[in-house]
Amino acid sequence: MANLLVRGIDEALVTALKERAVAHGRSAEAEHREILAAALRRPRKRSLAAVLAAIPDVGEDSDFERVDSAAEAPDVFD
Structure with missing residues (x-):
């Protein structure tokens, strides 16, 4: 697995990340991974049947x- 180092992050963002991590019961690193995964995850493809059913x-x-x-x-604009 690769490592990612992010530099120059505003301290307020770091604090918000840590608070969010605590709220979700994760480490700041795990929360960071989850945020990245959620932001970059591709939407699941739906079948034609699912689209039509919707x-x-x-x-x-x-x-x-x-x-x-x-x-x-019929004249619908009267």
């Missing part, structure tokens, strides 16, 4: 039917 159920199927001519189309 689409909200809006309207009736007839609301989305294709209309072949302008004469048949």
Whole structure:
């Protein structure tokens, strides 16, 4: 595993890191690793089925039917 040395960090940030680490029951080093991992972690790819299932159920199927001519189309802007 590689090591990472970060220099020139503002003391207020170091204090905030240590406070956050205590709140999560971790060392400052472990908290730093978790913050980096969370910031750089790639989002999980979702399947097409999951994406489609997440689409909200809006309207009736007839609301989305294709209309072949302008004469048949309802005037929705009145």
